[in-house]
Amino acid sequence: MSILVSVYPSHEEDIGLHKVEDFTLDTRHLEDLVSIPKNPKRLADLGGVKGLADKLNVNLDEGLPVHMIMTEESNLRIKRYGRNILPDPPQDSLWSMIIDALKDETLIILVIAATISIILGALKWTSHDPKTGWIDGVAILVAVAIVTMVTSINNYKNQGRFLELNKKSADKQVKLFRGGQQMLVSIFDVLVGDVLVVDTGDIICGDGVFIEGHSLVCDESSLTGESDPVKKGSPENGMDPFLISGSMVQEGFGRMLVTAVGVNSLNGRIMMSLRTEIEDTPLQEKLGVLAERIGKFGLAVAAxxxxxxxxxxxxxKKVNDEPITAASVSDITQIVVGAITIVVVAVPEGLPLAVTMALAYGMLKMFKENNLVRNLASCETMGGATTICSDKTGTLTQNVMTVVAGHICKPFDDVDYNLRYVVPASIQTILTDGICVNSNAYEGTNSKGRTEVVGSKTEGALLQFTKTFGADYVEVRKRLHVEKLYPFSSARKRMGVLVTLDEQHVRLYVKGASERILEACDSYLDADGNIQPLGADAKEVYEKAIFGFASDTLRTIGLAYKDYKKAEYDYEEADEPNFGLTLVGILGIRDPLRPEVRGAVRQCQGAGIVVRMLTGDNIVTAENIARKCGILQPGDISMDSFAFNKMSEAELERVIPRLRVLARSSPLDKLRLVNKLKDMGEIVAVTGDGTNDSPALKQANVGFSMGISGTEVAIAASDVVLLDDNFASIVRAVLWGRNIYDSICKFLQFQLTINIVAVTVAFVGTIYGNGKSPLTGVQLLWINLIMDTMAALALATEPPTPDLLERPPTGKDSPLITRTMWRNIIGHAVFQLTVQFVLLYIGTDIYNNFVHEKIIKDSVRHYTIIFNTFVFMQLFNEINARVLGNKLNPFRGIFANPIYVTILFITVVIQVLFVTFGGEVTSTVPLGVYEWIGCVVTGFFSLVVGLLLRMIPIKEPSYLKNHGKFETSPLLDGANKYGSVD
Structure with missing residues (x-):
């Protein structure tokens, strides 16, 4: 049945060379094809998969043309069917952020009070001086506008940064056919009509229909609500042909024709309806509570x-027998304005802003260092990690697999073309056919035009090995007809494929963990290629070969096969056999360690982080690699999955503190270990690349997936994507996590000092003075701008230093404000309050000893000196705030942060202009040289006070459990010097 649908006229005009007949379907006619409930009748009406492909102008064998990016045809398809990208979520405009900022209750009250002050100050009968009485109110409004604008602009920029990172986290490479070639393209470039390759662990990126495949099973529970996996296949065979975007491929592999992408796909429509705002991180929430409490305190002080x-x-007025006039209304208004300003200064709205800025800056820097953050909270959590459970392949090693040795009929340790004369010709076909067909890997072209192995690196190494015998995996796969696939199972540690041998026979090829394959064999191929019974002596030879390869840190892979008569083997129902196989041989694959891993592991250990290796290798290989990495040291223990599963929870709790290697680990083992570590109070980071790793990645405090080798499911379950699959990048994530936490703590101790001093000076000065605060509303708002925005930007952009990895992690129960921080806050607050009250009450007497023009107490000049000194104490204290704990040198690395230096310089310049030219607007007068020197020198003493405070020894209590505790278990009896249990 042919369906002809006209194209909108505007499309014809835009397309130019293309005609209406180029496509006979548009999105309206494809929406109900892949839907819930599914619509097989609709597919039949379109002529099945072949008819649908014809209407979409695509060849099912070749796919779309190779070059389909930014071409006329791709533009046509995009205009007709959309792009495979969801539109940006609604973003707040700068104007809306300004409006939101002005909705703050204290600012509203301040604006109202300032407006009343302007009106009263401008009226003759309510003002002491109508010509200048309105200035204070206008100045306050201007200050409010500046504070609001600066805060809103920062938030607007951070919103853009987060959006940019979210886009990068959504981008990934997918496999498809174009021009008959398998290639990798960005998920954003997938078009309707593409022939997409789906494999175990993939999350399907668009709606489509099944073309061909083997044992393809999808989990659609998150979309359909049906918990049972759905087998995919041809509708002629009574199977479900529809593949839904967002569903996961649980088993098998195949090809599908893409029929809907982006917002037109089923998952896209659901995602658009479920969009939510980014939630605050735990630290942001904690600081929000702290800010609210401090705000309430400021409100109480103002009241x-x-x-x-x-x-x-x-x-x-009564005591002095002064009349109460209309001007008194203006005086009372000024008192109220001053009180409200105290509330504005007391509310530390800069705290959440500092977290946001630190996270935004840290995330961008982490991305440049190959850490793509998908979950904001993980930035701060990673800094407190106490243990890392790491995969081996690709993370600790280079994931550059090469077959370097083996035992096929006879041992060999040199892989070259002479090997074809070592391995009997009679079994070379069995060897190469088994490797080529029992694999999902292939050589593909990436988006940059380079040829690379796509899929498992281990399978890629085996495919390269077959070239030693002149085999071509493409030819083998075309020649052999696959009857049934047995996908890799982490429980069985192997995979198999059943192929047609001839009209009467089928052959099962199996490969997997060498010990498991050896256990399933009852025969082997001897030196001449003949089948012999696998007796105890022959089995011992292979066991020694496996042990020897493992001792040399080689990954060992076992290869086996078995022939069946078609009539005797029901391959539609039977499971892969666990016995009776014929062993072809054992191959040793080398994956070199990354050169930087040993140093990275040492850094983690120096930072108080325990590194554990969880691997599918046997225990001998795992131990040797762990020793080379520095993970396994004398006194530590290693064990395999069997011993691990025999242990009770109580035994595990005694053993885990010294456990460093878990060999032959399954996903359930990894999940159990993660849960147990969390129960013991650890903050756990986990790395993983496979679909089976996703439960542990999700359960861990921070999950690291692999950007190169990781499956889509693993990436979706993780918090951070390692773009280079490198363990050293985890160390950088720890470094940045700690730096973000420290940046917030630095800002916190700086801000709380200002909170205490500003509120106290304004309150005491007003109560015990002449009823007027020495710090005016405009001045307090300028201090607020320094405190909340500029300091937040300066301290949040401090780069990390190596010494962050020279201390233990912060315990999750540790307080936000430590003892050393309280020492600094209280110490500086006492110093600054002392200076301020000395200046307030006897400051004129001190300054009058060395200035030419006498300073009158409580005059504008007197209060200008108090204000100027206060600001310079904060500027020098901002330098003190660069260090936490007992470090003595606050200037270390100061020029490594140009943002910090620039902000400090700008603040000084604005302060000079503020004091010198502010006049009645800022309630300041120009100061003389000696007065400036006095203010700056007094402020400089903040550095001296900071040095003295840091020399006071303060010991922080330990909030971490004793992770070195170790008790023996009956299962550990007879362990070697590394505590190996197998």
Whole structure:
């Protein structure tokens, strides 16, 4: 049946060379094809898969043309069917952020009070001086506008940074056919009509229909609600042909024709309806609570100040026999404005802003260092990690697999073309056919046009090995007809494929973990290629070969086969046999260690982080590699999955503190270990690349997936993607995680000092002075701008230093403000308050000893000196805030952060302009040279005070459990010096 649908006229005009007949379907006619419930009748009406392909102008064998990016045809398809990308989520405009910022209750009250102050100050009968009475109110409004603009602009930029990183996290490579070639392209470039290759562990990136495949089973529970996996196949065979975007391939592999992408796909429509805002991280929430509490304290202080100051004003008027005039209304308004300003300064809205800025900056830097953060909270969590459970392949090793030795009929340790004369010709076909057909890997072209192995690196190494015998995997796969696939199972540690041998026979090829394959064999191929019974002596030879390869840190792979009569083997129902196989041989594959791994492991250990290796290798290989990495040291223990599973929970709790290697580990083993570590109070990071790793990745405090070798399921379950699959990148993530946490702590101790001092000076100065605060509303708002925004930006962009990895991790129960931070906060607050009150009450006497023009107490000049000194104490204290703990040198690496230096310089320049040219707007007057020197020198003493404070020894309590505790278990009796249990 042919369906002809007209194209919109505007499309014809845009397309130019293409005609209406180029496509006979558009999105409206494909929406109900892959839907819930599924619509097989619709597919039949379209002529089945072949008819659908014809209507989409695609060849099912060749796929779309090779060059389909930014071409006229691709543009046509995009206009007709859409791109495989969801539109950006709604973003707040800068204007809306400004409006939201102005909705703050304290700012609203301040704006209202300032407006009333302007009106009263401009009226003759309510103002002491109508010509200047309105200035204070206008200045406050301008200051509010500046604070609001700076905060909103920062938030707007951070929003853009997060959006950019989210786009990068969504981009990945997928496999498809174009021009008859298998190639890798970006998921964003997948088009309707593409022939997509799906494999075990893939998350399907668009709706489509089944073309061909083997044992293809998908998990559609997250979309359909059906818990049972769905087998995919041809509708002629009564199977489900529809593949739904967002579903996961549990088993098998195959090809599908893409019929809907992006917002037109089923998953795209669901995702668009479920979009939510980014949630705050735990630290942001914790700081939000702290900010709220401090704000309530400031509100209480402001209310108390009004309750004391207003009655005092009228009492003073009465005592001095002064009349209460209309101008008194303006005076009371100024008191209220001052009180509200205290609330504005007291509320540390810069705390959540500092977290956001630190996270945004840290995430961008981490991306440049091959860590793509998918979950904001993981940035701060990683800094507190106490243990890392790492995979071996690709993370600790280079994932450059090469067959270097083996035992096929006879041992060999040199792989070259002479090997074809060593291995009997009679079994070379069995060897190469088994490897080529029992594999999902292939040589493909990536988006940059380079040829590379796509799929398992181990399978890639085996395919390269077959070239030694002149085999071509493409020819082998075309020649052999696959009857049934047995996908790799982490439980069985092997995979198999059943192929047609001739009209009467089928052959099962199996490969997998060498010990498991050896156990399933009852015969082997001898030196002449003849089948012999696998007796105890022959078995011992192969066991020694496996042990020898493993001792040389080689991964060992076993190869076997078995022939069956078709009539005797029901391959539609039978499971892969566990016995009776014929052993072809054992291959040893070398995957060199990454050269930087040993140093990275040493850094982790120096940082108080325990590194554990979880691998599918046998225990001998695992131990040797772990020793070379520095993971396994004398006194540590290693064990395999069998011993691990025999242990009770109580025994595990005693053994785990010294467990460093878990060999032949299964996904359930990894998950059990992660859960147990968490129960013991550890903060656990886990690495994984396979679909079977996803439960552990999800359960861990921080999950690291592999950007190169990782499956889509593993990436979706993780918090951070290692773009280079390198363990050293995890160390960088730890470094940045700790740096982000430290940046927030630095800002916290800096801000709380200002909170305490500013509120106290304004309150005490107003109560015990002449009823007027020495720090005006405009001045307090300028201090607030320094404190909340500029300091947040300066301290949040501090780069990490190596000494962050020279201390133990922060315990999850440790307080946000440590003892050393309280020492610094209280110490600097006492110093600054002392200086401020000395200046307030006897400052004029001190300054009048060396200035030419006498300073009158409580004059504008007097208060300008107090304000100027206060700001410079904060500027020098901002340098103190660069260090935490007892480090003595706050200038170390200061020029490594140009943002910090620039902000410090800009703040000084603005302060000079503020004081010198502010006049009545800022309630300041120009100061003389000696007065400037006095303010700067007094502020400089903050550095001296900071040095003295850091010399006071403070010992932080340990919030980490004793991870070195180790008790023996009956299962460990007879363990070697490394505690090996197998």
């Amino acid at each position: 108390l100040m009004i309750l004391i100051t207003v009655p005092k004003y009228f009492i003073t």
